[in-house]
Structure formats: C-alpha cells, structure tokens
Amino acid sequence: MLDALAESLFLILQLKTFMLMMLGMGLGFSVGLLPGIGGGATMALMMPFIFHMTPVEAFAFLLGMHSVVATTGDITSVLFGVPGEGACAATVLDGHPMAKRGQAGRALGAALMSSLVGALIGAAVLAVSIPVVRPLVLSFGSPELFMVTMMGIACITSLSGLGARGQLRGFSMGLFGLLLSTIGTERQSGMLRFDMGLMYLWEGLDLVPFMVGIFAVPEIVNLAVRGTAIAGERPNERLRSGVLEGIKDTFRHFWLVVRCSAIGVLVGILPGAGGGVAQWMAYAHAVQSATDATDRERFGKGDVRGVLGPGACNNSKEGGDLIPTVAFGVPGSGATAILLGAFIIMGLTPGPDMLTKHLSVTYSMVWTLVIANIITVALCLMTLNHLARLTYVRGGLIIPFVLLLIFLGSYTANKSIADLLVTAGCGLFGYFMMRFGWPRAPLVLGFVLGKLAETYLFISIARYGFEWLARPMVIVLFLLTLFVIALPYLQDRRKRRRRSTHAD
Amino acid sequence: MKRLLVIGMLVALATLTIGAGPASAQAPFYQGKTMTIAVGGGGAIDVSARIIANHLGKYIPGKPGIIVQTMPGGAHLLATNHAFSVAKPDGLTLLALNSAVGIAQLMKVEAVRFDLRKFGWLGSTGGDGVVVAIRTDLPYKTFDEFRKSGKELVAGTTGPGSNAHDIPLLLSEFAGAKFRLVSGYPANSDILLALERKEVDIWTATATSVKLAVDRGSVRAIVRNRVPYPGFEYLPVDEDLATGALGKTIMGVRSAPSAIGRAFAVTPGTPVDRVKMLQEAFAQAMKDPELLAEAAKAKVPFDYLSPETVAKNIAALVDQPPEIQKEMVKYIRFGK
Numbered sequence: 001m002l003d004a005l006a007e008s009l010f011l012i013l014q015l016k017t018f019m020l021m022m023l024g025m026g027l028g029f030s031v032g033l034l035p036g037i038g039g040g041a042t043m044a045l046m047m048p049f050i051f052h053m054t055p056v057e058a059f060a061f062l063l064g065m066h067s068v069v070a071t072t073g074d075i076t077s078v079l080f081g082v083p084g085e086g087a088c089a090a091t092v093l094d095g096h097p098m099a100k101r102g103q104a105g106r107a108l109g110a111a112l113m114s115s116l117v118g119a120l121i122g123a124a125v126l127a128v129s130i131p132v133v134r135p136l137v138l139s140f141g142s143p144e145l146f147m148v149t150m151m152g153i154a155c156i157t158s159l160s161g162l163g164a165r166g167q168l169r170g171f172s173m174g175l176f177g178l179l180l181s182t183i184g185t186e187r188q189s190g191m192l193r194f195d196m197g198l199m200y201l202w203e204g205l206d207l208v209p210f211m212v213g214i215f216a217v218p219e220i221v222n223l224a225v226r227g228t229a230i231a232g233e234r235p236n237e238r239l240r241s242g243v244l245e246g247i248k249d250t251f252r253h254f255w256l257v258v259r260c261s262a263i264g265v266l267v268g269i270l271p272g273a274g275g276g277v278a279q280w281m282a283y284a285h286a287v288q289s290a291t292d293a294t295d296r297e298r299f300g301k302g303d304v305r306g307v308l309g310p311g312a313c314n315n316s317k318e319g320g321d322l323i324p325t326v327a328f329g330v331p332g333s334g335a336t337a338i339l340l341g342a343f344i345i346m347g348l349t350p351g352p353d354m355l356t357k358h359l360s361v362t363y364s365m366v367w368t369l370v371i372a373n374i375i376t377v378a379l380c381l382m383t384l385n386h387l388a389r390l391t392y393v394r395g396g397l398i399i400p401f402v403l404l405l406i407f408l409g410s411y412t413a414n415k416s417i418a419d420l421l422v423t424a425g426c427g428l429f430g431y432f433m434m435r436f437g438w439p440r441a442p443l444v445l446g447f448v449l450g451k452l453a454e455t456y457l458f459i460s461i462a463r464y465g466f467e468w469l470a471r472p473m474v475i476v477l478f479l480l481t482l483f484v485i486a487l488p489y490l491q492d493r494r495k496r497r498r499r500s501t502h503a504d
Numbered sequence: 505m506k507r508l509l510v511i512g513m514l515v516a517l518a519t520l521t522i523g524a525g526p527a528s529a530q531a532p533f534y535q536g537k538t539m540t541i542a543v544g545g546g547g548a549i550d551v552s553a554r555i556i557a558n559h560l561g562k563y564i565p566g567k568p569g570i571i572v573q574t575m576p577g578g579a580h581l582l583a584t585n586h587a588f589s590v591a592k593p594d595g596l597t598l599l600a601l602n603s604a605v606g607i608a609q610l611m612k613v614e615a616v617r618f619d620l621r622k623f624g625w626l627g628s629t630g631g632d633g634v635v636v637a638i639r640t641d642l643p644y645k646t647f648d649e650f651r652k653s654g655k656e657l658v659a660g661t662t663g664p665g666s667n668a669h670d671i672p673l674l675l676s677e678f679a680g681a682k683f684r685l686v687s688g689y690p691a692n693s694d695i696l697l698a699l700e701r702k703e704v705d706i707w708t709a710t711a712t713s714v715k716l717a718v719d720r721g722s723v724r725a726i727v728r729n730r731v732p733y734p735g736f737e738y739l740p741v742d743e744d745l746a747t748g749a750l751g752k753t754i755m756g757v758r759s760a761p762s763a764i765g766r767a768f769a770v771t772p773g774t775p776v777d778r779v780k781m782l783q784e785a786f787a788q789a790m791k792d793p794e795l796l797a798e799a800a801k802a803k804v805p806f807d808y809l810s811p812e813t814v815a816k817n818i819a820a821l822v823d824q825p826p827e828i829q830k831e832m833v834k835y836i837r838f839g840k
Contacts (some may be wrong), residue, residue, distance in 0.1 A: 138701045188688040190664040199578040329693040347801040462686045
C-alpha cells in the first residue's frame, strides 16, 4: 500500500501531469468564484479534452479543478452571501454576517484555512480507509441510510432558534422543505407529482436555482435597502491581521475543525448523500459545540465557528465522496456523477479493481486533492486582502454584478427560463423568511434530504416489511438521532442549573 | 446541467470566431459551421455522442466543429422534442436518441411532441441487448432451475419503464417466474450496490453493463432479450420463455428499443441531399479506426446499423395495432 502511495505521488509530480493539474486549477478558480456555476458544469465542459490523456493525467486535470471549486466557492458565500457552490451554502449563515460586521478578512482566512485542514483530513482518511472501505459501505443498507437521513433532519433542532417558538418555526420550514422535495417524478411508481403540466418539474425543483434564490437574493435586496457597502459604515479593519486572525481561529478551534472534517468524510462515504447534506450537519455540529444558550445565540450573527465547521466539511467530503464513486460506481454528488463519465472514457470500471489493479490511479486522486488544496489556499491567502476590500465598495456598484452572476448561475442549471423564475420566486420567499425571522437552513435541509429519505424508507419497507426496525445498526442510529434532537434542551437545562447554583 | 450555459457560450464563441470569415458561394454548407448533438442524459448514449462528435466532422465536406449539448429533462423527451420541432431543419442539429422514448410515443404520453417515424435517420452506433442477472451466491445456475424451484427472488429496479423493472415484471406475468419488484433505486449502480449487500437478488440492465459485472464475478446472467450480445448468445431469450402468445408479443415489442440502439437523427424537413451526405459521413465515421479505438476503450461496443435498419426497427416499435397497444399499457409504463 505504501509503495502504491509513493508511486502515485511520482505519477502526479511528472511535468505534464502537474501542468494539467495546474491548468484544471486555473479553470476552477474562475468558475468557483461565479455563484451557482459549479464544478459539475465545468467538469462536463472539460470532458472532451481528456480523450487523449492517461487516466492519471485526466483525473489530475479534473480533480484539480474540482477541489479548487469547493474552496473558492466559500469566498462568494462570505463576501456577498451568495453560495458559490451548492455545497457552500452553510458558510453563508455566519460568514456573511461577519463580512457585514467588517470582518470579511477574518471570515475568509478561517474559511480557507479550515478548508485546507478539511481537505487534508479527507484525503488522509481516504488513503487509510481504502482497504476497509468496501465492507464499511456494504454494512449500510437502505434501512441504515434512511436512519442517517433522519439524523440529518434531526439537526433542524440546532439549525433553528431556541425555545418552543423557534423550534416550531424550524420544523415547519423543514417539513415544507420535505414537501418541496416531492415535486417531480416519484421514483417508485414513476408517477408525476405537483408537476403542473410542466416538463421542467419532471425531475423536481433544481437545487441550484432554489438555493441561490433562498440565500443570495434576500441578501442583495437587503443590501439595496440599506444603501451602504456590505460592511456598512464600519471602520476599515486592518485586513491583513484579519486574515491572520481567521487562520489562528482555525487552530483555536482545532478539534471542532477536525470533528467537522470527520462528518464531511463520513457523510461523503455514504452513497447518494453528498455535500448538500454534510455541510448542514457540520454547521449543526458547530452550533451544538456552544457551551450554553447565550453562547449559542451568537451563531447566525457572525460566529467564526459557524464558518469553520462547514468550511472544513465541504472540503473533507471531497475525499469521502470519491469512495463510493471509485469503489462502487455510485456517485456521491453531481460532480462525481460526471466524473464517472470520465472513468468510462478512460476505460476504467469503478469497483474492486480500482482498489487493487488500479490502486495507483486511485491514490493519484488522493494526492491531487492534497496538492491542489495546498496550492489553492496559498494562492488565495495572497489575494484575500484585496477580495475583502470588496465589502467596503458601495452597494450600488456591487449589486448589478452580483445579480447578473446569480441569474447566470441559476440559468446554467437547466438552461431554461423557468430556472430564472424559480430563482426569483424563491428569492422573494427567502426575503420574507429573513424579514420575519423564519430560519432558512431547515428549509434547505428538508429539501435536500426529502428525496433520499423517501427513497430509502420505501425500499426498506418494500424489501423488509417492518423487520428493518430491529436491525442493530438502525437502533444505534435511532438512539443517536434522539441524542441530536435532545441536545439543545440538555444545553438549555444545564445552563439553567448552573445559573441556579450561582444564585445560591 | 449547469454545463449548458458554458457550452452555450462556447458555441456562441465558436460560431463568432469560426463563422466570421465570409463563406464563398462555392464553399460547402458546413464550412465554418458548428453542429450540435443534443443528448438527454449521461451513460452509454452520452459517451457515444461524444465519440461521434470527435470524428464525424472529418467526413463532412467543410469539416464543421461538433459539440455535444446535454439537455436533461423529461427522461430524454425534452431533447427529442427539441430535435423534432424546436431545432431548425438545416442539418446542424443532431439527436442522439434514447430509443426508450419510442415506448413513450407508443403509450401516447402527453409530453411527446414528436413522431420517431419522421426523423431523418443517419444510422445507429449499435443495438444493445438486455440481460437479466442474479447474484452468484444463489443456488440457481439457469432461469429454468429457478423457475422450477418455485422460490421468490427480489428484483431491484429504478422504477417503471426501466429495463430493470419491466423485464422481470413481464417474466413474472408471462413466464411463471416469481420476482418481487423493489423499485425506487436512483440508478443502476445503486442496484448493483444493493446486490452486493444482498438487499436484492436480481438485476436487469443493458448487456454492456451486465457484461462488466459478470466479468467481475458479481453476477450470473440468466436471460436475455432478442438482441444478441457477444458472449451472451447462449442465454435463453425472454420471448421463448413466455407461456402464451400475448406475453411473447409484448416482450417482443419491449425489446424493440434495444434493437434500435444508440441511433442518431436530424430534424424532419432537412434537405434530402444534406441528409444523404450526413448518412454517408456517419457510415464512414463508423469505420474510422480512431473512433473504434475510443469506443473499445470506453467498452461501448460500436456496431454500425444502417439508416434503413433503424427506420425498420422504429416502425416495428411504434406501429402497433390498437389491441396490442391496449394490452401493453396494462404492464408497461414510460419512465426513465
């Protein structure tokens, strides 16, 4: 195994391969900064070029681009509140409020450094877990996968406000998200639901226009209403030290970063779950790390921990995502689905062969993730100061550009006018949610998890009747879910008890 | 999905830069133009379209550039509708057909806005048989052994309309096999994964996909449809296993899409001489050694079918007497 690891490092470091990786990264840079235009779109565009490459070269080229996108996507999330990628939406929750408070540099530093740590952990886990990965993935049947989605939904308790009112609002939004996910072709019977006679809705609402509408449009409207720069009238922070502060934050909360990276890898490994889910679980975990209710209330208003969690997670999940793709041919996300096409063109079959006969190709992917991330973060850190200054530019100058990018990005989802309507509609809805204090994260979480939950619940019952409820893993996951739900209440009680002891 | 815009911009750029020079009166129509191949989704059809796009241009006078445009939506109906009526009949837009849309036309699905019989067919890169496979650790070596055992097996499917669903369904209805269908897996690879963790027992897919799994030792092939595939010729054909005439007919019609295979077409109304020229170019491209090497590497077996063969197979699918159509609707639904 060590031989293969070393061999593949040399394969990557060959001049041609390395140059191709750099080229891919260059493309990734330009795309990652555009909201909505994700790695999947670019990867599809790059496919024609790989016909004449060797597998190692092709994957260096494609993954080099891909790993940059997850990192740079965080940048627009922080600066404009516009998720640069579907998987970067959770960074908006605390990253953008930090930018509004004039701490854009610190938020960016934290996002990038945690991304790097996350990517390294993800790659390390990928490398180490290769011998045991098949039995691990195979131990998760449909019932277990259903319980994982339930655990994801349970995170809503942490994503909504405290108290009965906040929780009620969070759960109603989560349920509404579940309802929205039922639009389109039902997988089991092929029936169309809520399609309103539109072919556009056959495959359901697309995540990109939906998410960009919910998160980005309200921020832009808000910026226009305020009529100031993003950072308001605040004094210019000393940007260089801001970035440095963010880097320090990563190490101040190092264990949080490690735990969130682990969440990213684990959720990434599960076939079908993907980055859309992992980021929210990581964010929820960051919120759970709050020591008490007052500490918890800082989240959503610009707490650096809310940036570190999803930042680390959405890069570590890249390593995790590759596992089901490489070992089973089951893509973990949109981009890895396209990566599968590259496997076919290269004449490689995802499956056990990738872990034995073509192990060096698999390891070369791990190395690409590592090297590309280090280079990206180094380059980004040099330019961050200039980027952070954008938050001091008058809103009127920023809004037209960002709006254009938002709608362009949404339009790439299906190249349909309907994409723009969905973005505008969701934007309006999102604005009122923000205005009246309804949490947006549970809505998106419900939407992302809905289809998965339905699929696996149906299969579990169709296959096992109700026997699946007695499977040991299902019971363990059920107890974990209960714990996730109860955590905020436990924290609340602990705080009260502490207060009463103080009073004595 | 999101690639479309970027592709669109590239097309615009390509047409601007390449098409800028004034074409002289004698210049071939395709000189300096860019052709588009519309395809409804990924998989073997997408890969074929990309391989064709790499080589077809060489054989067309004027050597146009060719790009592949993915148009997801409506289980390939959107792309087919687009090529039928939205695209201009100028021979610049090709359709990489997913022949399953023929079933949609036969079932009179509302969203169908095309008639496959009217497309200008260029040929096909080959039919692809459909094969039923079971887990290797099960005691049944053949379909007959299983049928005689009277036991029930669980078939994983991606939903009605898919090979994974329809073929076991028809075998249960008309050939005395006991298959319990568990539908809803997102894709074929998810069924294969479920097969490995013993959640399901049987899986039906194109011969190309099943061959890969058989070579890996994860499944054993037991039944095929009428379209033969190298290495699977020995398997019993589903139609021969049917116990009655109706079942045999329905299975025959259900096999028609795999006989058509990965066919390419131009919009109806394209000038006849241009269609003829494209047909010749397609036939020549299919002999190109580089194209065949790319196809072999991608493990998508290319086997040229002439435009006449494609048209004949399309008719065999779509032209059904009303009574057969009525019976089919009971068992087969269009889906992805």
